[in-house]
Amino acid sequence: MATPAAVRFKAGDLWDVPDDGKRYEVIDGRLYVTPPPAEKHQSASGVLFGYLWSWIWPRRAGRLYAAPIAVVLDDETGVQPDLVYVSRERVAIITERGIDGVPDLIIEILSPSTRVRDLGVKMRRYAAAGVPHYWVADPATHHLTPYKLAATGYEAGTSNGPGDVFEPELFPGLRIPIDELWE
Numbered sequence: 629m630a631t632p633a634a635v636r637f638k639a640g641d642l643w644d645v646p647d648d649g650k651r652y653e654v655i656d657g658r659l660y661v662t663p664p665p666a667e668k669h670q671s672a673s674g675v676l677f678g679y680l681w682s683w684i685w686p687r688r689a690g691r692l693y694a695a696p697i698a699v700v701l702d703d704e705t706g707v708q709p710d711l712v713y714v715s716r717e718r719v720a721i722i723t724e725r726g727i728d729g730v731p732d733l734i735i736e737i738l739s740p741s742t743r744v745r746d747l748g749v750k751m752r753r754y755a756a757a758g759v760p761h762y763w764v765a766d767p768a769t770h771h772l773t774p775y776k777l778a779a780t781g782y783e784a785g786t787s788n789g790p791g792d793v794f795e796p797e798l799f800p801g802l803r804i805p806i807d808e809l810w811e
Contacts, residue, residue, distance in 0.1 A: 635659070639706030642698050643725065651696065655749055657704040662741055665710075668767045669737050672809045673710050676735060676765065680713065683802045690715040690732070691722060698726030699734070701757040707750065710765075711735035713798075733761040733798060738768065755781045761798055770810045 636657040645652040651662040665673075677694050684692050693712045700706045713733040714722055721729030734754055736746040746764065754762050755777055762775040762782055771789045774796060775782035788794040794804040 636704070638703055639698075639700040640703075642700075642706045642708075651708050653707045655705050655707065655745075655753055660745065662739075665737070665739055668810070669710075669739050671811075672737050672765050672767060675809050675811075676711060676737075676804070679802065679804045680711070680799065683799045684713070688716060689799075690717075691719060693727075699731060700726065700728045701730065701753065701759075705753055705757070707753075709734040710737045730758050732759075733763065734759050735763040735765065737765040751775070751782060763796075765809060767810065770806065772804070772806055772809065 637654045637659045638657075639654050641654055641659070642652060649664050651664070653660045653662070673694060677692065680692050684690055691714045693714075695710050696708050697712060698706055698708060699712055711734070712727060712731045713735075714727060715732045718729070718732060721727055721731070736742070736750065738746055751762065751764075758777065760777045762777075763772060764775070765772045769789065771787050772794055773787040774785040774794075776785060777783075788806045790807055792806045794806060796802055796804070
């Protein structure tokens with residue numbers, strides 16, 4: 629659900645929303661409200677977090693966060709991605725309130741209520757802000773697709789599906805069996 633176009637919100641408005649279990653995001657000055665995610669969504673998020681954490685933590689390679697955490701990309705865009713990674717070299721963008729700047733990786737796990745937004749306005753906004761890596765996990769098709777920022781926007785890498793093992797270039801040596809995301 630989006631607000632009328634005449635009303636403009638600021639990213640800072642994220643801290644004034646009700647504590648009602650819904651996810652609030654401001655994208656290009658418009659407020660979006662999403663119901664809490666389903667079990668399959670949260671399960672995939674947890675598995676991805678576990679694999680990433682097991683690579684990041686021993687190397688002290690940066691910080692990994694699971695929603696809810698605010699990511700402020702600019703004055704009119706504050707989002708709450710499912711997973712966010714900030715490399716050690718860029719941890720200065722992490723503040724007491726959240727992440728104030730462009731993270732190295734954003735991961736969205738599609739839901740029926742967010743699919744169009746995650747693959748549309750949010751993807752375009754992440755690219756415009758300069759987020760170098762964007763991964764999309766799709767519980768409906770059991771795929772994980774990595775996107776890498778290029779001059780004209782995101783370019784899709786190989787979509788990983790059932791039976792595949794995802795080996796992300798951002799985390800050399802990490803292997804994520806796709807089937808485990810959907811068990």
